[in-house]
Amino acid sequence: MSRFLRPPAGTMITVAPTGAESRRADVPNLPTTPEEIAAEAAACERAGAAMVHVHVRDAEHAPTLDLPRVRETLAAVREACGLVVQLSTGGSVHDPLDARLAVLDAEPDSCSLTLGTVNFGDDVFMNPWGFVVDLFRAARERGIVPEFEVFDLGQLATLRRLLDREGLPAGGKVHVDLVMGVPGGMPGTADTLVACVAALPPEVTSWSATGIGRSHLTVLAAALAAGGHLRVGMEDVLVWSRGPEGAVPVGSNADLVARAAGVATQLQRPPLPVAAARELLGLDAARASVA
Template sequence: MNVDVPADRLLITVAPTGAETAKEDCPQLPTTPEEIAETAAACEAAGAAMIHIHVRDGEHKPTLDLGLLREWVAAVRDASSLVVQLSTGGSVHDPLDNRLRVLDAEPDSCSLTMGTTNFGDDVFSNPWPFVCELYQLSQEREVVPEFELFDLGQVHALSRLLTKYGLPYGGRVHCDLVMGVPGGMNGTTDALVAAVRDLPADVTSWSATGIGRSTLSVALASLSKGGHLRVGMEDVLTLARGVPVEHNSQLVSRVADLGRIAQRTPMTPAEARVFLGIKGQ
């Protein structure tokens, strides 16, 4: 951990929307600039330090429209101090060129998935040339990437990328283990331990995301290994069987409480900027 951030701090990232769930199926999903601004403020108050954003259009459909990307980034920054991370994954149907243009919206951070993954019945395409181009673009634009790792092959691909192109902007290497996606690694303690064991030596921090029913088991495993957490309605829509999530802040509050039991204090956005090597807002 960065010497300027106390060792007991817990980075909580909230992923409030995603690209998979339809607004009509989940009306409480934040899909407008006003809703994302309110969500950002409430989640910061609950303990989040970073927000991972997928943008929706006026019909609540996933979009990579640059004007809307910029509008959502501005809305979050006006309402909160959260580190703004834009998804470069978009939806599984977005062309690679459009995904590269996400960095034109000038986020603090961006997701960078380290390989192609079967994503349920779809394919989340991340061919190696695209990964390399996006990484070099993030270095050029001074945007800090979060390396998304869906399986052990992607853990090893991260070593290959860092060896070829060096460290990201800011000099820190933060990755997120995305666990429980049908087609990716299991959302289990054993899978998490295996992935953490194989992380490159250059990795300075890591978090874990448990999809669906694996949310709590992955959160507990990550805390037990000294990792950080990502939660949100992109990843899970229930608090327990038959109990829907009404607001993303509920998910943030729950893991903040778990962190405190493990004697971990939620990181502030200012601490997260130092921790991740992000330039000042």
């Protein structure tokens, strides 16, 4: 049966509040300290989010994979809210591969796992095959559920290769996020999203989509229509709307979550509570596998 015929009853909303690209000097309301990220996560939970995708910043607001700082940030988020905590293993495009693997020692519930190297604006986001396998194995050994990030259609063939070689991840579920609209990656269009959904391996149990920049609302609407879940946040979009008087900046991550939750509710796919998101992702089974 087509994935389009039975959309899920609810929508898991992930919020990506910070990212590694925007500078605090350019975006004064970007949360960068552990306390700010935690407060933003709590506000997003109230607005309808179920998972938070965390990038960590240092005391000067620059991206960092420093493990004590990562642990501090994750602890602050967990103290402030009940969201599923997903840690970015991408860091910034300049971070070395060994440091990106090491952040799993902070023991998040979930981690991102990008399935291939991609041009990222003027830079290159490196994810060679050996690193993909190492990250998959390290996450499974720790009972951490990966979210497979796809920046281009061909990376779904890599997912097929990975599952054939390594089997299922911790928890037995396979969740994919389609990251669309990155300069150098696949475009953020409805046609591209439909092509990706058609190419998902049958082992995929859930998927979401992220629209970067101007593609944000197009991807949001297309993902909901196609039965997917959503990722929103100031990592991905900083402009709320555009009009005759210019661009209106995003006020907060909670505003983006609330808008996504409102659209999802109107389409009779209201936000999933955290407990349902944990079940969707197989988090409890993943933890039990290493207990």
